[in-house]
Amino acid sequence: MKLLVLGGTHHVGRAVVETALDRGDQVTTLNRGISRPPTPGTQSLLADRTDPLAVRTALGDEEWDAVIDTWAWAPRVVRDSARLLAGRARHYGYVSSRGVHRWPWPTGADEHAPLVEGDPSSEDSTDYAAAKRGGELAVIEAFGQRALLARAGMILGPYEDVGRIPWWMRRLERGGRVLAPGPADTPLQYIDARDMAAWMLSAADHGVSGAFTVTGRPGAVTIGELLETAREVIGSDAELVWAPAEALAAEGLPLGMEFGIRFPHDPTPTGMHDADVTAAFNAGLTCRPLRDTLADTWAWLQSEGDPVPRPDAPSPDTWLDPATEQRLLDRL
Template sequence: MRILVIGGSVFLGRAIVEEALRQGHEVTTFNRGRSGDDLPGVTAVRGDREVPADLEALAEGREWDAVIDVCGFTPRVVADSARALSGHAATYAFISTISAISDWPAKRVDESAPLWECSPDAGPEDGDYGVLKAGCERAVEKYFDGNALIIQPGLILGPWENVGRLPAWLRRVSRGGRVVAPGDPGLPMQLIDARDIAIFTVDQAAKGVNDRFLTTGPAGNTTFGRWLADCAEVTGASPELVWIDDEFLLAREVEPWTELPLWIPSTPGEVGTWDVSTAKAEAAGLRCRPVAETVRDTWHWLKDRDHAELERRLPHWRRHGLAPDKEARILSEWDAG
């Protein structure tokens, strides 16, 4: 199969390219060459998807069996790509997000759940991340003349992570000492490895599937306590995990998702966070490796790298993790009762 990957140099995009090459497909990547390096074996086309002339040059004289769009965030921009590539591929696979579903995380959701209202021609000012992703999905379905494969991932982890959630925990746990651990250690979670999404996406694109799939780990494939224990085991550290109540942390203005990555306080508006139906994707072939394997492989990728250089290239990393002085203050106040 001939595959065009829009993006393809970092995290999920890199995993998709790696999987496509492993399966023996011919891969073209289209990106600006700024976020990361293209993998050996691809045909790299440099360009900016927001520049019409670059899209025209990409499409001219080329055809693929499938396009996999990993880096579409604005409906208007995705619409331009879908129009430019219509007639040059049979399938357009778009990597969306579970955040495009308006009922999530307040409710348990499946593929029948409604999307946020958003025009397929919306601009960056017309909504937040999830709203705009919903518009991007509609842009592919409206403007691409062919199969529209919509992938809606949940929480993605794995080697080459460019967001910094699992790396933040691995780095903190590896330092040892007393570690603020949020909420309930028995909280069931749903985590998925980028490499498993990559396998599923490439397989569905190869089949020319015209459908949408929620792609995350099976419900309860780990707990917060088990996940942090995996971090300790792979790093060889012996931290003391101090489990602190949600209310105590919120009262001290600890930011969910970022200062304590993957921590979501237990509130009525969040009950569906880790309760997403994966039945449809599993029936179509989605398989997920153990979370402990993802943690191990991410640490092996991370431990010997230049973290300062990674933070420079991946600015989201700097947003994740609790500052040492704030962590020490919270632990002291918790001890004081």
């Protein structure tokens, strides 16, 4: 397949590029060229996505079988790119988010749960949910039935620049007694970026379109399994000490919010990790074992060091203040 990746240097974009190259696809990337050097084997085009003329100039008259777009900010940028490529690509895959669904998310929700409002012409990047929904509408407007909307859940795996698993692995690496957001049997849903990349590329191959909730099966993994497996992968002697949500809230610790298992004023939110993913799995989604995701993430951290956090990601340092952690550990 002849593929254009809009982005291609961070997390999902990098996973898409590497997965496509492994499949034997002919890959072109378009980005500013300031984050990482081009991936060997790709054609690298340079342009600032916010500048329509620069994008038009960089793309020239070339055509592609498919486009995958990872943009997460102002919807207008997605609109401009989708309009430009509407007559030059047969498929447009947009990396969206479950965040486009109106809060609170219903228990067991699928793709038909209520959506937030979005404006494909908006220049606003501050409201993530509205921005992603605006991006969806922009892609639908330009590509119609040739558009794929991948509404991702929590995305993990190598190249993660949100800082969830990298932060936790570094904390477990230091060892000792480690405060963990309990209870340990709290279920999690997540997707390895590489599994989502493979699914989106396969969907482009087969002309799969429409909106899909793309994350793992509900109940497949718990927070306890995730952190214990991470500890084993690292070879750490850390002891996980599970703190009830109420104890964390009493100390003002946001620990657990990084995984969406608690929120301010809502220690046990529903709808976060029990999404109905039947449609995506029926359309060919597969998920690798948790241990593979964590082992590969640890290998990446060891080889490349800690990632530069996304500008819109919360500072991981806010999740756990060491002095407060010790105070609560002593109490527990």
